[in-house]
Amino acid sequence: MRTGAENLLRATTNNKVREQVLLELSFVNSDLQILKEELEGLNISVEVYQNTEGTFSIPLVPLGLKETKEVDFTLPLKDFILEHYSEDSSEYEDEIADLVDLRQACRTPSRDEAGIEMLMSYFLQLGFIENRFFPPTRHMGVLFTW
Incomplete structure (x- = not known):
């Protein structure tokens, strides 16, 4: 979406379209920055669950586990x-x-x-x-x- 908006910005000569595209690009850039910060937060918390011994390691995503109910077999x-x-x-x-x-x-x-x-x-x-x-x-x- 960002690349398309940048291409439209370069191709257009209409000032109103340029303003709208610049506004949309600012929103997209803001959203991307927020997502980048959230991802950095996730990456930091993932390190806690990683194996530091250098042996076989399975990366775990630190998400909550699915809640289960009591079942009696x-x-x-x-x-x-x-x-x-x-x-x-x-x-x-x-x-x-x-x-x-x-x-x-x-x-x-x-x-x-x-x-x-x-x-x-x-x-x-x-x-x-x-x-x-x-x-x-x-x-x-x-x-x-x-």
Whole structure:
């Protein structure tokens, strides 16, 4: 937009058009300066989350995490294990508790490699669970979005 306005300013001989283009250019330059300052602020805050050891590093953008609601997988998973697999669901209480704990921990992950690994672990667990416990033909009563 800026380049087009500058080209129009060079090409026009009409004073009224020149004034309008100069006004628009001043607005664009002002907006660009504001965006540049905001970006500098973001770049400064990103350094806090960068790995300083010189090893493998994943840049993280310091944005707020998506808020999640409390979800309890326990009862739907136990019911499905009993109905579909005909097994005593109480034998799997520890594994279900581990899943609930992992989800709870993922609600406030640390912003480092360990936090990323935990989020990836939870994401992979959701894939495994979806394949085994959430058939497309049956509604399980657990509603959440990743």
